[in-house]
Amino acid sequence: MNTIYKIVALVGVSVLTTSCFNKERPNYQFMPNMYESVAYETYSEVPTTVFENGKEGQLPAEGSIPRGYEPEAYPDTPEGLELAKVNQKSPLAESDKNLEKGKELYTIYCSVCHGAKGDGKGNLVKKEKFLGVPDYKDRELTEGGIYHVITYGLNSMGSHSNQLSQHERWLVTDYVLKLKSE
Structure with a gap:
């Protein structure tokens, strides 16, 4: 059963x-x-x-900042550029500075206009696509001014803040200062 x-x-x-x-x-x-x-x-x-x-x-909440984004210290104005030239210094420690990486980034993003030696004779200038690109040796350059111009652009030069991170922009700034001193 x-x-x-x-x-x-x-x-x-x-x-x-x-x-x-x-x-x-x-x-x-x-x-x-x-x-x-x-x-x-x-x-x-x-x-x-x-x-x-x-x-x-x-919409994001008012005053929110995207993850990983650090706001710039100086605004995209002529006054902001002047303040950056005087006050802004590189936050990179000596151990973080890498001239080889700075040279690599400069070659990719900058040398087309500014030239490999920073003399303002890049390929686009030689082909007369852009004129009036300055020679670094003829200019008074500071860390803050270079960084500000790379971040926001100036005159014909566009902003590189979308292509380069803040750290990479400081590496390029160090390399530009090295080119000026040569």
Whole structure:
């Protein structure tokens, strides 16, 4: 009698587990929005049902700073450049300075216009794409001024803050000062 109960129980459990299975329609999804998210067009308005205040839910909190970003000490103004020339010094310790890396970065980003020796005779100047690129030896250069110009750009030179990290900009600054002294 015990074996009959076991057989009936086994058949009952197997019927229950297989009766919910349907090949045309998969099993229930407990969190369907995790599997099938709502698609939104790029730059389109989000329905107010998603965020109470419309788009405000997508904006970062006021005064927040992106992770890993350090704000610059001086603003992108002529006054900021003058203050940087006078006051800003390299934060790199002697052990962090790497002239080889600075030379490599200078060759990639700067020598096309400024020349390999810093004489203002890079390939683009030779082909007359840009004119008036200064020779470093003829200019009064300071660490802060060079860093500020690399960060924000000046005249025809554009900003390199998107291509170079702050540390890399200081390495290039050190290498430019080395070229000036040669």
